[in-house]
Amino acid sequence: MNDIRGNLLLSGRTVVVAGATGGIGEGMTLTLLRQGATVVATGRSEERLAGLAAYAKDAGSGTLVTHAVDVGAPDSESVRARLSGYGALDGAVITIGDWGGPERTGILDTTTTEWQSMIASNLTSHFHALRALTPLLSRDGALVHLSGFSAEIPYPFSALVGATNAAKKSLVSSLTAELNGAGPRVYELIIGPIRTRPRAAIGADSPGWFSAEDLGRHAGRLIAGDSPHTAAPLQYLITRAHGVRTTPPE
Numbered sequence: 001m002n003d004i005r006g007n008l009l010l011s012g013r014t015v016v017v018a019g020a021t022g023g024i025g026e027g028m029t030l031t032l033l034r035q036g037a038t039v040v041a042t043g044r045s046e047e048r049l050a051g052l053a054a055y056a057k058d059a060g061s062g063t064l065v066t067h068a069v070d071v072g073a074p075d076s077e078s079v080r081a082r083l084s085g086y087g088a089l090d091g092a093v094i095t096i097g098d099w100g101g102p103e104r105t106g107i108l109d110t111t112t113t114e115w116q117s118m119i120a121s122n123l124t125s126h127f128h129a130l131r132a133l134t135p136l137l138s139r140d141g142a143l144v145h146l147s148g149f150s151a152e153i154p155y156p157f158s159a160l161v162g163a164t165n166a167a168k169k170s171l172v173s174s175l176t177a178e179l180n181g182a183g184p185r186v187y188e189l190i191i192g193p194i195r196t197r198p199r200a201a202i203g204a205d206s207p208g209w210f211s212a213e214d215l216g217r218h219a220g221r222l223i224a225g226d227s228p229h230t231a232a233p234l235q236y237l238i239t240r241a242h243g244v245r246t247t248p249p250e
């Protein structure tokens with residue numbers, strides 16, 4: 001995507017994508033590369049990062065760097081030290097997360113072990129990622145964090161996913177308030193079902209859903225400060241028909 005002068009929107013800018021090996025992460029990485037960014041794609045597995053590099057090799061004019069690091073690990077200082085060589089970041093996208101297993105369990109049947117495991121993988125990891133990555137951003141940079149729409153609605157038989165999404169949303173909105181406009185900008189995108197390669201492979205797909213590439217384009221424009229939604233810290237991208245909104249759809 002070009003700006004009004006014909007330059008690629010993100011050329012000369014560096015964006016970390018945390019969780020780049022995931023379905024949403026790989027699609028967002030692809031479009032950020034197409035927008036000209038240097039993308040530092042992080043994940044916990046060298047093998048999955050190599051798979052991402054192969055997938056994204058013809059993506060466009062940006063530069064892909066893969067970096068194996070667990071941004072969800074508790075030692076944020078060491079995560080920061082490992083990523084500090086890229087200089088002050090223009091953008092960071094946090095698309096890590098855990099959907100839980102395929103089985104659906106009611107709250108009353110959920111074990112304490114299952115509870116603790118989901119809190120660790122889908123909430124504590126995000127707290128650590130926010131703590132590690134936010135200080136790496138330049139003052140006019142932008143952090144984009146994703147949470148599912150189950151943050152807003154009852155989510156029967158997947159209540160731990162809903163509860164952690166609601167807590168993530170709260171965490172990010174408090175971070176925005178704590179930064180109080182001093183920068184970097186922080187965006188919480190509340191997303192509906194998203195078209196990704198892994199989901200399509202299991203038959204979960206719909207042309208009415210936003211795609212991971214749509215999210216990447218949107219995030220790129222927010223990072224560049226080139227979006228009509230630049231001033232909105234909380235945004236809802238639930239379906240294409242709803243568009244981008246600042247309040248949840250009815």
Ligand SMILES: NC(=O)c1ccc[n+]([C@@H]2O[C@H](COP(=O)([O-])OP(=O)(O)OC[C@H]3O[C@@H](n4cnc5c(N)ncnc54)[C@H](OP(=O)(O)O)[C@@H]3O)[C@@H](O)[C@H]2O)c1
Nearest residue numbers: 019021022023024043044072096097098121125148193194
């Ligand atoms: N896809 C959708 O339709 C949809 C809808 C609503 C919300 N979401 C949310 O959006 C996020 C991404 O979705 P997705 O479909 O891309 O999921 P995904 O394909 O499972 O990818 C998630 C990625 O996050 C990383 N990750 C998982 N747990 C982590 C942890 N504890 N610490 C650090 N990294 C971790 C994994 O990378 P490595 O293992 O390689 O490090 C994985 O590749 C999830 O939080 C999901 O709940 C997705």
